Amino acid sequence: MILRIDSLTFRYPNGTTALDGVSFGVEAGERVALVGPNGAGKSTLARHLIGIERPASGTIEIDGRRTDGLAIAELARTVGFVFQNPDDQLHASSVAKEVGFGPRNLRFAPDRRKELVESALRRTGLTDLVDAHPHHLSLGERKRVALASVLAMDTPVVVLDEPTTGQDHRSVALLGNLVDELAAEGRTVLAVTHDMDFCAEHFDRVIALEDGRIVADGPVEHWLARASRPTGHAFELPQLTRLGRRLGWQTPVATVEGFLDRLTSDAHDTAEAPAGP
Amino acid sequence: MRETVHASGTSRIHRLNPVTKLTFAVAVTVCAFAMVDYRWPLLLFCVVVLPAAIAAGVVRRFLLMLAALWAPVAVAVLLVQGFFFPGAHDVIARLGPLKLSSEGVSFAVQTALHILVLMGGFFLLLLTTHASALMSALSERKVSPNVIYIVSAAVQIVPTFNRRATSILHAQQARGQTIHGLRGRMRALAPLMGPLVLSAFIDVGERAAAMETRGFGATRRPTNLTVVADSGAQRGLRAAMLLCALVSIVVNVWGVVR
Numbered sequence: 001m002i003l004r005i006d007s008l009t010f011r012y013p014n015g016t017t018a019l020d021g022v023s024f025g026v027e028a029g030e031r032v033a034l035v036g037p038n039g040a041g042k043s044t045l046a047r048h049l050i051g052i053e054r055p056a057s058g059t060i061e062i063d064g065r066r067t068d069g070l071a072i073a074e075l076a077r078t079v080g081f082v083f084q085n086p087d088d089q090l091h092a093s094s095v096a097k098e099v100g101f102g103p104r105n106l107r108f109a110p111d112r113r114k115e116l117v118e119s120a121l122r123r124t125g126l127t128d129l130v131d132a133h134p135h136h137l138s139l140g141e142r143k144r145v146a147l148a149s150v151l152a153m154d155t156p157v158v159v160l161d162e163p164t165t166g167q168d169h170r171s172v173a174l175l176g177n178l179v180d181e182l183a184a185e186g187r188t189v190l191a192v193t194h195d196m197d198f199c200a201e202h203f204d205r206v207i208a209l210e211d212g213r214i215v216a217d218g219p220v221e222h223w224l225a226r227a228s229r230p231t232g233h234a235f236e237l238p239q240l241t242r243l244g245r246r247l248g249w250q251t252p253v254a255t256v257e258g259f260l261d262r263l264t265s266d267a268h269d270t271a272e273a274p275a276g277p
Numbered sequence: 278m279r280e281t282v283h284a285s286g287t288s289r290i291h292r293l294n295p296v297t298k299l300t301f302a303v304a305v306t307v308c309a310f311a312m313v314d315y316r317w318p319l320l321l322f323c324v325v326v327l328p329a330a331i332a333a334g335v336v337r338r339f340l341l342m343l344a345a346l347w348a349p350v351a352v353a354v355l356l357v358q359g360f361f362f363p364g365a366h367d368v369i370a371r372l373g374p375l376k377l378s379s380e381g382v383s384f385a386v387q388t389a390l391h392i393l394v395l396m397g398g399f400f401l402l403l404l405t406t407h408a409s410a411l412m413s414a415l416s417e418r419k420v421s422p423n424v425i426y427i428v429s430a431a432v433q434i435v436p437t438f439n440r441r442a443t444s445i446l447h448a449q450q451a452r453g454q455t456i457h458g459l460r461g462r463m464r465a466l467a468p469l470m471g472p473l474v475l476s477a478f479i480d481v482g483e484r485a486a487a488m489e490t491r492g493f494g495a496t497r498r499p500t501n502l503t504v505v506a507d508s509g510a511q512r513g514l515r516a517a518m519l520l521c522a523l524v525s526i527v528v529n530v531w532g533v534v535r
Contacts, residue, residue, distance in 0.1 A: 088441075
């Protein structure tokens with residue numbers, strides 16, 4: 001198990017409990033979406049993984065090591081954290097230098113560094129912008145630079161905080177493919193997101209938080225079944241799930257493949273059904 | 278996250294009109310700078326400013342702010358003036374080629390104490406006054422919206438910068454940037470200052486545009502959402518404080534002229 005969190009509790013200085021006894025584990029290569037309404041504790045949980053926040057109680061173990069006492073820069077060897085606001089990190093005079101910042105800090109050999117930077121630029125579609133000044137780019141491009149700068153660190157765990165916010169369709173599609181590729185390489189991806197279509201298409205597992213507690217943990221479809229109940233929730237369900245509900249399907253579908261499978265299966269059942277008297 | 282350093286409370290100092298507290302800060306500053314004797318600002322701080330902070334119930338944060346902001350300034354002033362005071366004769370200590378002069382130390386102590394009173398007066402204002410109350414109070418006195426904006430921005434700039442700097446530092450550390458030791462801290466400076474300064478410029482531009490699009494500056498007499506309490510006693514107190522400041526200036530001029 002690459003990540004194990006046990007009874008994690010966290011309180012803000014004003015006494016508000018942001019996380020209350022959170023426990024779960026993540027296997028290498030899993031794609032996990034952290035979802036929940038605003039203030040549920042998703043980002044706070046994610047920030048614990050890189051050591052920006054420290055638990056009031058409970059433990060976090062990443063790649064077999066307890067994170068207590070490890071500095072953020074040390075955890076950066078294992079966890080790549082892509083912040084929601086790219087402008088918090090962009091400081092270099094070119095995209096290439098910005099992407100090379102992390103590998104340089106981690107003291108990769110020059111050849112390895114060059115290889116990682118080139119790969120990260122290619123995967124994020126930034127090869128044509130290597131010499132551009134990061135601050136001359138659009139928000140979507142700046143977010144991709146921030147993502148590339150983390151990918152270039154070659155960490156086994158990648159955490160994305162609201163990765164699709166402010167991104168156009170092409171960038172979201174690129175990001176989705178990247179999540180799938182990283183998982184296929186055995187790297188673990190955790191994403192804090194409100195984008196249910198993105199979540200449904202690219203993540204194996206959903207951990208839903210409410211008031212600092214885990215209220216659901218499992219495959220996307222299981223969570224959608226729960227969220228489909230008329231109990232009120234903070235999300236707009238994926239379009240395919242809503243369409244399935246309008247068609248009267250009891251089991252929610254989340255992906256295009258799932259939807260097509262279900263349609264095919266229904267058509268097959270209808271064809272095989274005995275004709276009426 | 279805090280937008281200002283304001284510490285909420287219900288003390289009498291908190292309830293004073295912000296203009297009264299602003300007058301207090303200006304008056305004690307003028308009084309401190311007007312007198313040449315170093316004991317005078319020390320007396321002002323110990324007898325007037327510090328007791329006011331205690332009465333407001335913010336003394337801990339007040340002293341922490343002074344320790345964080347005044348102490349480094351005082352040390353810098355002491356080093357620069359103590360070792361490099363022009364025309365100093367009375368050497369009290371030597372550090373290699375550097376000479377510590379009594380004239381320099383005396384001037385440094387006096388300057389540091391002046392700054393102590395200045396910072397103390399304004400920290401008390403910041404700690405006991407919410408930025409919106411200060412803006413409303415100034416607006417009620419027909420102060421120009423541009424001036425109010427500058428004062429408000431100044432009040433909020435320290436916590437905003439602090440929060441932003443923390444976010445940037447975390448983002449750089451998350452990419453392996455270490456900040457241990459002097460060299461580590463120096464190396465971390467450029468990746469910190471670049472985004473910090475740039476974001477400050479962007480914020481200023483965006484905030485100005487956002488305020489203008491909401492009618493800021495369209496009239497010199499905007500209406501206020503809240504009315505800040507004032508009283509005849511406070512008006513008298515403000516007049517007395519300004520009189521004290523004026524007297525100290527006159528005494529200073531008289532003393533110098535004489």
